[in-house]
Amino acid sequence: xxxxxxxxxxxxxxxxxxxxxxxxxxxxxxxxxxxxxxxxxxxxxxxxxxxxxxxxxxxxxxxxxxxxxxxxxxxxxxxxxxxxxxxxxxxxxxxxxxxxxxxxxxxxxxxxxxxxxxxxxxxxxxxxxxxxxxxxxxxxxxxxxxxxxxxxxxxxxxxxxxxxxxxxxxxxxxxxxxxxxxxxxxxxxxxxxxxxxxxxx
Numbered sequence: 001x002x003x004x005x006x007x008x009x010x011x012x013x014x015x016x017x018x019x020x021x022x023x024x025x026x027x028x029x030x031x032x033x034x035x036x037x038x039x040x041x042x043x044x045x046x047x048x049x050x051x052x053x054x055x056x057x058x059x060x061x062x063x064x065x066x067x068x069x070x071x072x073x074x075x076x077x078x079x080x081x082x083x084x085x086x087x088x089x090x091x092x093x094x095x096x097x098x099x100x101x102x103x104x105x106x107x108x109x110x111x112x113x114x115x116x117x118x119x120x121x122x123x124x125x126x127x128x129x130x131x132x133x134x135x136x137x138x139x140x141x142x143x144x145x146x147x148x149x150x151x152x153x154x155x156x157x158x159x160x161x162x163x164x165x166x167x168x169x170x171x172x173x174x175x176x177x178x179x180x181x182x183x184x185x186x187x188x189x190x191x192x193x194x195x196x197x198x199x200x201x
Contacts, residue, residue: 086175
């Protein structure tokens, strides 16, 4: 078999397996997305974070699958602890993410947009005229152009932090889900072995 045939076989196997992993990643993202919302937006580049989270989930599922195959003979003790630890970290990350999202974003036109931490000259002038105005009102006064109110660098920094925490939460929940499934599967296999021995001669 030539090197090209080997490459074609490898690519075909990769495509077949990646399709399954991508579907699993979408499923996990759907579960996590029901209670952890994607980062707020301030521009057209925001959807990339959801795709990155899906990729991370798919890759983690693959790595966890390899880990479960390697530890399958080692008993069931490790996976409940992995599930418990990742669950605690995931919940903490999700709570922190929700707190940061509420602190660093405001609602405009039915969706949340990220705001900065330092005003521009226009934003400072507007605040001076109406210091008690709500964040949503200020954004409406500028027709949604948050870059005119806050420094763009601060907005981008907060977007990146929110996106990183979001992807981290998805990754931790992915590890937790796979660990729980594997822990249950290993308990079932152990129970089946016991039943088989008892039913034997």
